[in-house]
Amino acid sequence: MKHLTIEVARGIDLKIIQTDQFKNNMIVFNFTIPSNYQNFAKLALLAELLENASTVYPSEMLVSRKLSEMFGAGYGVTVLRYGNQHTLRIRLTFPQNQYLPNHTDLLAEAFSFLREMIEHPYANGNQFESSYFNVHQTNLVNYLQALPDNREFYSTLQLQKLYYASDLDQGHYLLGTANEVRNQDADHLYTFYKEFLKKAQISVIVAGQIDSEVVRNQLTYFATFSERNADDLSLYIRPQLPMKTREKTEVVPGSQSILNLGYRLPVYFNDRLYLAATIFNQIFGASTRSLLFTNVREKASLAYDIHSSYNSFAGMLSVQAGIDFEKMPQVIQTINLQLTAVVNGDYPDDLLIGVKNSMINQHRSQSDYLTTLVERQYLRQISGISYEDKQWESAVMAVTKRDIAEVAKQVHYEARYVLQSQGGQNETN
Incomplete structure (x- = not known):
């Protein structure tokens, strides 16, 4: 196993893990900003919008069809919290070429697909396409409203809120609340996303039987990957808790x-x-x-x-x-x-x-x-x-x-x- 570390630009790091241990390759983009509860609902809704459509693939069916053409590639977008860091993660898994007909190399095609999904979300002018936005907004609101039905998880969230008392950045649920999601609109969220792409620190990890030069070259095609703040983000939560239980x-x-x-x-x-x-x-x-x-x-x-x-x-x-x-x-x-x-x-x-x-x-x-x-x-x-x-x-x-x-x-x-x-x-x- 061989590891390569490359700084694509200030604030954008690339890690390549070359290994023949697996039958698949994986590309992961981690977009990270400091944890702030005011962004939770926004990134949660963005994860839904970025996962299911884009300009070239304006429906879930077309995204699925493209993944099938890539021999059953797997694609997903999620939000995570590591201590004080809030991360939007985009991941694509696809077969290694030695297991494909004619040893088809999907690496360049995989990056092209990711570039489309990341840089060209399903939008109309300067806002997310309204009917598409409304469907996923409603779906997320319904999910959040149903959380009390999962009593174990709901009570875990309530303990978290109680434990951190007035610290909303830590006590708040990572996906926000139903009201916070409901208050989002297609144009403001689109503007937020464009700024997010410019400011978030980016970690790209590519693992498998990978040609590092192809990876490096493909990343140069991402128009939004310009230099940004590279200061270390705080990771560990060291809260000032109330004196009383x-x-x-x-x-x-x-x-x-x-x-x-x-x-x-x-x-x-x-x-x-x-x-x-x-x-x-x-x-x-x-x-x-x-x-x-x-x-x-x-x-x-x-x-x-x-x-x-x-x-x-x-x-x-x-x-x-x-x-x-x-x-x-x-x-x-x-x-x-x-x-x-x-x-x-x-x-x-x-x-x-x-x-x-x-x-x-x-x-x-x-x-x-x-x-x-x-x-x-x-x-x-x-x-x-x-x-x-x-x-x-x-x-x-x-x-x-x-x-x-x-x-x-x-x-x-x-x-x-x-x-x-x-x-x-x-x-x-």
């Missing part, structure tokens, strides 16, 4: 309540204890062998389901559990006991060994996917942290119970959001 309960119809707990865990992706924090999360609640799953769900039967999550860009730990509302004090007490157990190292050695082995096996298995290769490369770029596989595995195996206890001692309770079922309220009353 925040707690909220919302009553909804249903038979099962959902408890969400938010904790400050100020250990970040590049910190000395990062891997210890990752292992802590697995031992505490992220795996089916964890203390929360074993002791809260299986032994005490206090939760229908329970798990923890750790965000290393935000320094945040969360716990979500499906519970009977009247048992909530007992659930919280039992969760706290599991955290104390980790602080004291009071868990089996074979749990620690099993978690480490599981992490290493998962890391190895994920390496068999081209998407993982590209994602790890992007994380290296935005964080400046690079681990070779063997180095990473050795670092995982070197983590001790003392390291994990040091992490657990830093966990600080900040927020609680409860989605209380109406049935649970009736039973309590």
Whole structure:
């Protein structure tokens, strides 16, 4: 495997990963700006508009037909948040030429397609085509209005909002709200997109059996790829949280309540204890062998389901559990006991060994996917942290119970959001 790094222009970087490990090639464009909640709905709607049509391909059917002509190429646009960075990602996957009739080389055609989709969205004059815009605006509004139906996800979003209190850039949902999407219009969003193309930092990653000269040459055809600000974008979220804990309960119809707990865990992706924090999360609640799953769900039967999550860009730990509302004090007490157990190292050695082995096996298995290769490369770029596989595995195996206890001692309770079922309220009353 060979890596090439090329600065296309100031603020536009190209990374080429030459490998024959996969049957497909992949091109990924990451357009990144600082996280600002006022842009969330705009980029979410833009992702829909850029994915489904362009000037040359003014319908989803024509886009699909073009992808079929490229031997079943896969194309998608999405929005992501890495800490304080807000990214619009455009990705195209297509077969390597050695697996195609007459060894057809799709690389130039792939870039031509992407240039069309990025630089020539389906517009009429200086605005997105109105009927097309209205359809996708309505679709996104409907999706956002239906979020409360997915109670686990909805309660996760509510905990996030509560945890960050008045910090809308972090507490706001990445796709915005239904009202924010509804307030967008075709001409203003088109103007925003043109400015976005000029200002966003761009990372291009191309992976597979790739001719680097063809890639470099194809990028020169992108008219919008001019120099722009190349200052480092802030990545890690180091919030100024309120001194008081925040707690909220919302009553909804249903038979099962959902408890969400938010904790400050100020250990970040590049910190000395990062891997210890990752292992802590697995031992505490992220795996089916964890203390929360074993002791809260299986032994005490206090939760229908329970798990923890750790965000290393935000320094945040969360716990979500499906519970009977009247048992909530007992659930919280039992969760706290599991955290104390980790602080004291009071868990089996074979749990620690099993978690480490599981992490290493998962890391190895994920390496068999081209998407993982590209994602790890992007994380290296935005964080400046690079681990070779063997180095990473050795670092995982070197983590001790003392390291994990040091992490657990830093966990600080900040927020609680409860989605209380109406049935649970009736039973309590």
